[in-house]
Amino acid sequence: MQSLSIALGERTYPIYIGPGLLSETALFEANLPAGALCIVTNETVAPLYLDTLRKTLAHRRVVECVLPDGEPHKNLTTLARVFDSLIAGRVHRDGAIIALGGGVVGDMAGFAAACYQRGIACAQIPTTLLSQVDSSVGGKTAVNHPQGKNLIGAFHQPCAVFADTKVLQTLPDREMSAGLAEVIKYGLIEDASFFAWLESAMPKLRAREERELVEAISRSCAIKAQIVAEDERETTGRRALLNLGHTFGHAIETAVDYQGWLHGEAVGVGLLLATDLSARLGLIDPSVIARVKSLLESAGLRTVSPRVAPEQLWELMQMDKKVSGGKLPLVLLNQLGDAQLRRDVDQELVLQTLRHYQP
Ligand SMILES: NC(=O)c1ccc[n+]([C@@H]2O[C@H](COP(=O)([O-])OP(=O)(O)OC[C@H]3O[C@@H](n4cnc5c(N)ncnc54)[C@H](O)[C@@H]3O)[C@@H](O)[C@H]2O)c1
Structure with missing residues (x-):
């Protein structure tokens, strides 16, 4: 234990x-x-x-x-x-x-x-x-x-x-994969070595091998515990980093009216979209996109948006309850294992990302 x-x-x-x-x-x-x-x-x-x-x-x-x-x-x-x-x-x-x-x-x-x-x-x-x-x-x-x-x-x-x-x-496979999206998120926002470990451990995690499960859950909880301890009520912006992929994900869930997509599945695509956008902004090396896509695939997750117009997804992203002062806050990557909250992202760049992952 x-x-x-x-x-x-x-x-x-x-x-x-x-x-x-x-x-x-x-x-x-x-x-x-x-x-x-x-x-x-x-x-x-x-x-x-x-x-x-x-x-x-x-x-x-x-x-x-x-x-x-x-x-x-x-x-x-x-x-x-x-x-x-x-x-x-x-x-x-x-x-x-x-x-x-x-x-x-x-x-x-x-x-x-x-x-x-x-x-x-x-x-x-x-x-x-x-x-x-x-x-x-x-x-x-x-x-x-x-x-x-x-x-x-x-x-x-x-x-x-x-x-x-x-x-x-006893958890259904789809629910397992949905949870793995959040696990991958922790590697992306805070711990590149955890992300690398997930790349090799993913088959064992999907097979639910105890040692790997305990390791993945412990490292995920340790990251969340640290961030929550620093910003319990989401006042400094630190806790907001846990929302990586979620603004995209919530827009997807709303667009499909919560039908056919689990929250974690939408977050999984959201992680890829956030990574792609970070590369378009020149924050990260584009090679990270392929690593994220491949890890999502090995976790049994989707890597393509639902068939919803990018403009509609953009509108839905504006509805996210974390929008303040008309600015859309987005969590983006500085590098693998390091995230930041940005409020200055150009709409056209977001639309380019959304278009790129259309089915
Ligand atoms: N409070 C927070 O910080 C926070 C963070 C993320 C998500 N959430 C909330 O969590 C909810 C989603 O949670 P979830 O993904 O666990 O979904 P869920 O609670 O709906 O569980 C998914 C399904 O798995 C079943 N199930 C649960 N344990 C099982 C087991 N061991 N074996 C077989 N079946 C099992 C459930 O009955 C359900 O049918 C959403 O309402 C979301 O808003 C809250």
Whole structure:
């Protein structure tokens, strides 16, 4: 097992990574408050892992809340079910929510914990690769509104994160690849040697070999932990670097109305577009583009945009909630392993990049 901690003063918390953590009673005991616990999970994950977690926490008073699966359920109506379970189960401020699932469950459970009785503890047990390397770490919690994704939310750091790599064995291949897009992102923004390691380790990661999984998740979480510790609430621009590829990705997701493209798949193409744009601006050597494209392909990801007019994608990029003062902030690469936020990128150059990756 690997462990690291995210340094946020009195809100510092540990992240544990390794196979079989779901059964580690002592580890949970050491990191959970003494009161009643509410496990929040969904209809897909519950039949796979809820029973194991029940046994691990057998000596504790536990209530359960099993939600419907899927992003369309990440809303205030579903959230109300979590509050109903907490109230019916008499969970008080000395208790905790335990999120058992992917990013959708984690974001909803985290937001419920931020609000319930003005804030209770939340432990995250992320069960997708994306949630293990990204959404469970950093304290962003939210639900969607019909007008937009993650519009209603709060910063609420978990009390601990338990990333059990064994649960990834049941994750569908597409979801695995989507998570790998975020892993690749960390190499691009912060660590060229990690990117190079991924180039050789990718087949083993896709085969879900434990050693490589633990290494990839640990290095990803270490990078996210460092960046979040430096800029917890995205005020200095440092945390914004984690959005590499995301402005392009969000535009793709919106253009296809979230149909047929997973978030990580859109981010994967976004990483390639951001790399291409960085080369057009003369920031990086064009040879990096081929390396990024090849790594995305070996991760099972797409490298071509959906059939959407570049001008429409450009318009959608302007809608990104991070636009301020009319300027579109874009994360670009200075070199492999080093990113920067720019607000001065010429529209025509972005359109050239968008045109280049049309199907
Ligand atoms: N809070 C943050 O910082 C942050 C960051 C990135 C993404 N997110 C959010 O995360 C969400 C996406 O998360 P996701 O990619 O984990 O999707 P998800 O939670 O929808 O999970 C994907 C699918 O895999 C299933 N699943 C989960 N674990 C499984 C397992 N071990 N075996 C088999 N099936 C399993 C889920 O039930 C679901 O059907 C989005 O709502 C996004 O907004 C949040």
